[in-house]
Amino acid sequence: MKQAKVKIHKDFQIARTDPRIFGSFIEHLGRAVYGGIYEPGHPTADASGFRQDVIDLVKELNVPIIRYPGGNFVSGYNWEDGIGPVADRPRRLELAWGVTETNEIGLNEFAQWLQKVNAEMMMAVNLGTRGVDEARQLVEYCNHPAGSYYSDLRIKHGVKDPYGFKVWCLGNEMDGPWQIGHKTAQEYGRLATETAKVMKMTDPSIELVVSGSSNINMPTFGSWEAEVLDHCYDQVDYLSMHQYYGNAENDTPSFLARTLDMEAFIDNVVSTCDYVGGKKHSKKKIMLSFDEWNVWFHSKNAPFEPWSEAPAQLEDIYNLEDALLVGSMLITLLRHADRVKIACLAQLVNVIAPIMTVKGGPAWRQTIFYPYLQASQHGRGTVLQTLTDSPKYDCKEYTDVPYLDTLVIDNGMDGISILAVNRGEEALTADYELNGFTPETVRLHTVMTGSDMKAAHGAGQDQLLAPVNSRDHRLEGNQLEVLLPARSWNVLQLS
Numbered sequence: 001m002k003q004a005k006v007k008i009h010k011d012f013q014i015a016r017t018d019p020r021i022f023g024s025f026i027e028h029l030g031r032a033v034y035g036g037i038y039e040p041g042h043p044t045a046d047a048s049g050f051r052q053d054v055i056d057l058v059k060e061l062n063v064p065i066i067r068y069p070g071g072n073f074v075s076g077y078n079w080e081d082g083i084g085p086v087a088d089r090p091r092r093l094e095l096a097w098g099v100t101e102t103n104e105i106g107l108n109e110f111a112q113w114l115q116k117v118n119a120e121m122m123m124a125v126n127l128g129t130r131g132v133d134e135a136r137q138l139v140e141y142c143n144h145p146a147g148s149y150y151s152d153l154r155i156k157h158g159v160k161d162p163y164g165f166k167v168w169c170l171g172n173e174m175d176g177p178w179q180i181g182h183k184t185a186q187e188y189g190r191l192a193t194e195t196a197k198v199m200k201m202t203d204p205s206i207e208l209v210v211s212g213s214s215n216i217n218m219p220t221f222g223s224w225e226a227e228v229l230d231h232c233y234d235q236v237d238y239l240s241m242h243q244y245y246g247n248a249e250n251d252t253p254s255f256l257a258r259t260l261d262m263e264a265f266i267d268n269v270v271s272t273c274d275y276v277g278g279k280k281h282s283k284k285k286i287m288l289s290f291d292e293w294n295v296w297f298h299s300k301n302a303p304f305e306p307w308s309e310a311p312a313q314l315e316d317i318y319n320l321e322d323a324l325l326v327g328s329m330l331i332t333l334l335r336h337a338d339r340v341k342i343a344c345l346a347q348l349v350n351v352i353a354p355i356m357t358v359k360g361g362p363a364w365r366q367t368i369f370y371p372y373l374q375a376s377q378h379g380r381g382t383v384l385q386t387l388t389d390s391p392k393y394d395c396k397e398y399t400d401v402p403y404l405d406t407l408v409i410d411n412g413m414d415g416i417s418i419l420a421v422n423r424g425e426e427a428l429t430a431d432y433e434l435n436g437f438t439p440e441t442v443r444l445h446t447v448m449t450g451s452d453m454k455a456a457h458g459a460g461q462d463q464l465l466a467p468v469n470s471r472d473h474r475l476e477g478n479q480l481e482v483l484l485p486a487r488s489w490n491v492l493q494l495s
């Protein structure tokens, strides 16, 4: 049997995880809002029309921060359309996704929902069709206590206390030709700088996320980050990253190796941020907000009726191998906890999501729900430097891919957690040398695996591939031997 060796030491630490690394995203898109979180008349709907079954699943995931309202949607959105009496709100042609937006849900209703799921708002402003003025007015509406036009308007709308939203995105994917109001790096860099200035003048306590490249394959990748940051380095706190992966070629070994690209993507962006910082003789470090990441390809080009209200869009049904890659993506994000402070699984409900809903029926968990849940449960603490010596494989798109992708997290009083993906078609033994720890027992050992990588969940069948308990481990002193089944997601917790 193949064997891997892993060494850690309690004192060799990467960083404490920022809880916001377990964030997510809800866009006005498809059935994410309408028919997702909101379905008046549903048997579990509360007085405001929010589905309690969805609230319960989001709470189970313990999602600390949720990006809203887009996405591509935000680049054509007038935030004022979503405030005030619902009956007076305009129906609009929503150009990003080719549908009709009723504006029944706006920022106040969404903020109300966030309270129910105990999550913080990560608000995006429109820098596609709009700019400086609308962004500062939105900050004033949301965060200014009282005594000004927009703060008094909020109070008139029934929200007495300011929200104090802390994290704000300066537009979305502004480098993408598909984006409404797409810009060059020079145009966006200037606009982001001036918008950031007035937003922080309105509320100096906020933190700002500037748009990076839409993905690593963008032709302007690298130069976009450098030029945009050249303009706004002093005004912003985070640079945004987005990346989705797919397996349209049905090449599982390459698909499961995609996180090698994600790793390189993060390293390159960190270097670019620090290059600009160095050039500016700045003491400040720009942190990363990986605010869209997931598997996305199953539903590409699925038909829907143009200009309809909340049609099914981007409803990927995830299988087992998708869950393994999501696990590996979570490990990759956590491994960079020194720079990645915010990350958002895109998205949360119905749209490329871990949670799905049936109209009038149940909400259910996709396969990817589980690695996200377990990373959120066990990934909080101090991420340790994890030295892995794993056998490797070559495949169509990569060479030297380690079979084992793993990470150890020091959970403090709760012990230590191990997250591990075996990418290979055979079982693997991993020997962990846990220096500086004296573990007593393996409190938890679960495995998510199966013989059919294409197996998926459906409504009423969302436990099929859920992680199951395992006893395939041996603990002697600080040496732990674990059996990692072929193509599996594994979680252990040691007390």
Ligand code: AHR
Pocket (backbone or CB within 6 Å): 027, 070, 071, 072, 073, 172, 173, 214, 292, 346, 347
């Ligand atoms: O998450 C779906 C879409 O993907 C978002 O609207 C956009 O930002 C990205 O291209």
